[in-house]
Structure formats: C-alpha cells, structure tokens
Amino acid sequence: MIDTVKAVKNFKWYHVSNLTPAEHQRLISEHHLTNEMINYAVDHNESVRMEYDHAADEALMVIDVISYHPKNVETRPIGILFAHGDVYTFTHEPTDYIKTVLLEPQNQQVRAADDDISAFDFIMTGLYSLMTRYVDEITDINRKRRVIQAQFADKKRTTQQMNDLLHLQTQMIYIQNSLANNHAMLDNYRTDFKKTLQDFELEHIDDVRVEVGQAEHMANLAMEVINSVSDALGNLSNRDLNWTMKVLTVYSIVLTVPTIVSGFYGENVKWLPFAAAQSGWWVTLVITAALMAIVSLLLMLSGFFRK
CATH class of the missing domain: 1.20.890 (cAMP-dependent Protein Kinase, Chain A)
Incomplete structure (x- = not known):
C-alpha cells in the first residue's frame, strides 16, 4: 500500500507498506524511483547502511527498528528514501507501527512547523522516538532476567530457566547488533551531509546518535549480566551434578x-x-x-x- 501521509510546503511523505508488484511498478513509473533503490528498501534482510544514487537524486537510509512479535522482540530493517525532495518510508507488517511514531514522536525534541520543517528533520525527530524503544526493550529484558535470577534460591533449577535465559540472550544479540550498525550508519550520514545540514538539523541527528549510544551501552551491560547469570546457573547445575555423582559413588562403595x-x-x-x-x-x-x-x-x- 502506498499512502500519502503528509504533504507540507517542503516535501511529501509517502508511506509504503507490504509493497505489491503493481505498486512497485507504480513507484517507478509515477514517482520516478529507481528499481534498485526500491529493492534495497523492501528487502527483509538488507543490512543497515546508506545508499546513494546522485544521478537519480536519491539517498536511501536503511535502519533497524524494534520488530514486535507475540512471544519475542527482534529487530528488522526499514527503508527511508529521500528522493526528488520527498521522503518515502518502506515497512512490512511487524514494523508498520513506525508511521504512527513518525507522525507523533512524543519526545523532547522540538519539531518545526509544517511550513518550515524539512524532510530530513521530520525523519530525525521521529527516529529519536524509534531509538528510545530500544531502551524500553532492554529495560524489560533486565526485568525478566531479575525474575529468573531470583529463582536461583530454589533448590530445584529447571530446564525452563535455562531456556528463558537463552531466549533473552538471543534477543540481546539482535539488539546489540542493530544498535551498533545504526550508530555507525548515523555517524556516516552526519559526516556525508555535514556541509548541507543546518545547525538545528545537526543537533537533532546528534540527539539520535546519543540516544543510540546510550542504548548500545545499556545493551552491552545487560548482555554481560545475562551471560554472568547464565554462567552462574551453569555452575550451580554442575555443582548439583557433581554432588549427585558423589552420593552415587558413596552408595556404590558402601x-x-x-x-x-x-x-x-x-x-x-x-x-x-x-x-x-x-x-x-x-x-x-x-x-x-x-x-x-x-x-x-x-x-x-x-x-x-x-x-
């Protein structure tokens, strides 16, 4: 679906969700986007990066965001394409929520009026809120880890506890990798467009970079704690196994x-x-x-x- 979400003085924002082949051709014929950029933007497995086509006046930003599922949280790429003065966002069903976030970021960044705001600043003020969701997820993972850790006092440790910790480790790997890639991409974007961006736009991208950096630090610390807890649980399980083997040895001798x-x-x-x-x-x-x-x-x- 191609939805014209916002049309202001400086740009139009088109939100593209679950792109169909017919809509793909429409973007090429009516919006004059290149096939290569569209394919990059809708690829489920595209890596976080910037892609430029100066001849076609297109700049694609691929960035990872939180992807919500019923039982777990992962990260998935979304495409943000700046082309011909307009901006296009490409999502799939798990990441379609970003349209609401970009419209109403609900953060402390001051967004300019519709007559003055640029496409870049519009996206950056929305990305700030998207990046804060990483912090929320890391906090929730820490809460779940503390629940598992509190169960260590029980004499009987179950396989479920080990599986829960493994699940948290898997989620943290997704988050860590995405945050590191997002941070590197934003650094490169700032360097590439430093001369063309205004001071307040540079300030907003710096705010996003700082938020990503803080989330990255939290994720690394959370992963270290989870790994330590997992190692401790493994040591406790090994101790119980050693005790069992010792008791069996004593019985066999007696x-x-x-x-x-x-x-x-x-x-x-x-x-x-x-x-x-x-x-x-x-x-x-x-x-x-x-x-x-x-x-x-x-x-x-x-x-x-x-x-």
Missing part, C-alpha cells in the same frame, strides 16, 4: 561391603569364623553392618559428604 562379606561366606570355606554356628546368619549381618558403618565413617572423615 554397598560393596555386603557383597564382599556374603561372597566369603558363600564359598563354604571351612574355617571362617561362625560359619558353622547356628546363629551364623545373624553374625554375618552384624559383621556386614559394622563394616558398612566403618566405611561410611571413613568416607565422612575424608569429606565425601560435604556438598
């Missing part, structure tokens, strides 16, 4: 004693003590119990029962 005693008396050796006595069976039980107690005492003194 239970070897009855086998040894019964083996001697089962060979019908003539001169074994109490072998011919009427109460011999009970004597062998007493000998077995005494030897098991001695072995258990020796193991205890050797520290085998220490967890």
Whole structure:
C-alpha cells in the first residue's frame, strides 16, 4: 500500500507498506524511483547502511527498528528514501507501527512547523522516538532476567530457566547488533551531509546518535549480566551434578561391603569364623553392618559428604 501521509510546503511523505508488484511498478513509473533503490528498501534482510544514487537524486537510509512479535522482540530493517525532495518510508507488517511514531514522536525534541520543517528533520525527530524503544526493550529484558535470577534460591533449577535465559540472550544479540550498525550508519550520514545540514538539523541527528549510544551501552551491560547469570546457573547445575555423582559413588562403595562379606561366606570355606554356628546368619549381618558403618565413617572423615 502506498499512502500519502503528509504533504507540507517542503516535501511529501509517502508511506509504503507490504509493497505489491503493481505498486512497485507504480513507484517507478509515477514517482520516478529507481528499481534498485526500491529493492534495497523492501528487502527483509538488507543490512543497515546508506545508499546513494546522485544521478537519480536519491539517498536511501536503511535502519533497524524494534520488530514486535507475540512471544519475542527482534529487530528488522526499514527503508527511508529521500528522493526528488520527498521522503518515502518502506515497512512490512511487524514494523508498520513506525508511521504512527513518525507522525507523533512524543519526545523532547522540538519539531518545526509544517511550513518550515524539512524532510530530513521530520525523519530525525521521529527516529529519536524509534531509538528510545530500544531502551524500553532492554529495560524489560533486565526485568525478566531479575525474575529468573531470583529463582536461583530454589533448590530445584529447571530446564525452563535455562531456556528463558537463552531466549533473552538471543534477543540481546539482535539488539546489540542493530544498535551498533545504526550508530555507525548515523555517524556516516552526519559526516556525508555535514556541509548541507543546518545547525538545528545537526543537533537533532546528534540527539539520535546519543540516544543510540546510550542504548548500545545499556545493551552491552545487560548482555554481560545475562551471560554472568547464565554462567552462574551453569555452575550451580554442575555443582548439583557433581554432588549427585558423589552420593552415587558413596552408595556404590558402601554397598560393596555386603557383597564382599556374603561372597566369603558363600564359598563354604571351612574355617571362617561362625560359619558353622547356628546363629551364623545373624553374625554375618552384624559383621556386614559394622563394616558398612566403618566405611561410611571413613568416607565422612575424608569429606565425601560435604556438598
């Protein structure tokens, strides 16, 4: 769908969502966009970068934003194309929410009036709000990590806790990678257009860069904590496994004693003590119990029962 969202003095904003082949051709024939730029803008797997076509007067910004799903949060690229004085945003269903955010950014940046605002400043003031959503997601991931960490006091640690931590690690990898790429792209954009941008536009792109940098720092710190918690959970699981193996070893040693005693008396050796006595069976039980107690005492003194 091609939607003319905003038409002001300096530019028009076209929002393109879930582009169809017919709409693709319409962008080429009616809006005079190049096929190459459109393909870059709608590619699900396009990397974050700037792409220029000076001959066609087109500049494409591919940037990652938060992509919301029912069970998890990932990041996906969106395309922002500056062409012939207008701006085009390209999204898919998971990222279509950006249209509302760009219209009403709800942040502390001061946006100029419609008669004065440029396409670039319009996009930058909206991108600031999109980048703050990274901070919200990192904060939510930290909250989920604290819930898992609080369960460590339980004696029984489950596979679900490990899976939850792995899920958080996966989400953080997406966020870390996207933030690093966004930061590098914005730095390059500022360098490339520094001479053509006005001071307040440079200030707004700097605000976005600072927000991305702060989110990047938070993401790195959150990832370090999650990795530490995951390692700690792994160590606790290994400790429990070692304790289980130690207990089984102790049982196997202690239970070897009855086998040894019964083996001697089962060979019908003539001169074994109490072998011919009427109460011999009970004597062998007493000998077995005494030897098991001695072995258990020796193991205890050797520290085998220490967890």
